[in-house]
Amino acid sequence: xxxxxxxxxxxxxxxxxxxxxxxxxxxxxxxxxxxxxxxxxxxxxxxxxxxxxxxxxxxxxxxxxxxxxxxxxxxxxxxxxxxxxxxxxxxxxxxxxxxxxxxxxxxxxxxxxxxxxxxxxxxxxxxxxxxxxxxxxxxxxxxxxxxxxxxxxxxxxxxxxxxxxxxxxxxxxxxxxxxxxxxxxxxxxxxxxxxxxxxxxxxxxxxxxxxxxxxxxxxxxxxxxxxxxxxxxx
Numbered sequence: 525x526x527x528x529x530x531x532x533x534x535x536x537x538x539x540x541x542x543x544x545x546x547x548x549x550x551x552x553x554x555x556x557x558x559x560x561x562x563x564x565x566x567x568x569x570x571x572x573x574x575x576x577x578x579x580x581x582x583x584x585x586x587x588x589x590x591x592x593x594x595x596x597x598x599x600x601x602x603x604x605x606x607x608x609x610x611x612x613x614x615x616x617x618x619x620x621x622x623x624x625x626x627x628x629x630x631x632x633x634x635x636x637x638x639x640x641x642x643x644x645x646x647x648x649x650x651x652x653x654x655x656x657x658x659x660x661x662x663x664x665x666x667x668x669x670x671x672x673x674x675x676x677x678x679x680x681x682x683x684x685x686x687x688x689x690x691x692x693x694x695x696x697x698x699x700x701x702x703x704x705x706x707x708x709x710x711x712x713x714x715x716x717x718x719x720x721x722x723x724x725x726x727x728x729x730x731x732x733x734x735x736x737x738x739x740x741x742x743x744x745x746x747x748x749x750x751x752x753x754x755x756x757x758x
Contacts, residue, residue, distance in 0.1 A: 530599030636718035640682030646724030
């Protein structure tokens with residue numbers, strides 16, 4: 525069972541070296557695919573240097589900033605082409621902690637999809653404002669109610685998929701909206717009858733740098749999910 529973590533990056537040069545060291549120390553046979561959107565801070569070049577040190581690291585240089593969803597679609601496509609059996613999503617800003625990887629990988633051995641969940645028992649969010657917590661909770665309620673999903677953290681981005689799931693759900697046709705994309709993947713897998721399990725994690729706000737989520741993004745995601753509910757793909 526070959527496993528890869530797809531990790532989009534944009535201006536993550538300060539986080540990447542220590543994050544990769546922790547991933548490789550925590551796991552023994554997991555590869556990482558960094559998908560860099562031509563970061564102005566030189567993240568891509570830094571990743572190239574790290575790849576010379578770590579044989580389990582590969583770097584994909586994308587031409588321009590196109591968003592996390594587009595990077596994941598690129599990464600998933602490459603992962604399947606390279607024969608990986610388990611494909612994970614993971615942020616590069618330390619909000620997704622490497623210490624949870626062994627639990628998530630183990631859970632994926634008995635499920636089709638695993639979600640690192642902030643909102644099941646044992647999970648929580650640290651260092652968020654009250655307004656951001658409320659927005660996140662509301663987004664999950666909206667997504668679950670609109671799409672009929674039973675999951676506590678449908679908007680989560682720390683997830684793993686078995687190969688046969690990605691082959692079945694036509695992920696390449698999913699929304700390029702960064703946050704609707706996360707919900708849509710789970711919705712497509714749920715519709716196909718795949719087993720989705722949630723594993724509790726503690727989600728931390730980014731360690732270094734500023735958030736890249738614009739305030740209007742929540743509205744755009746909500747509209748995309750509404751289109752998905754009524755059967756639209758554009």
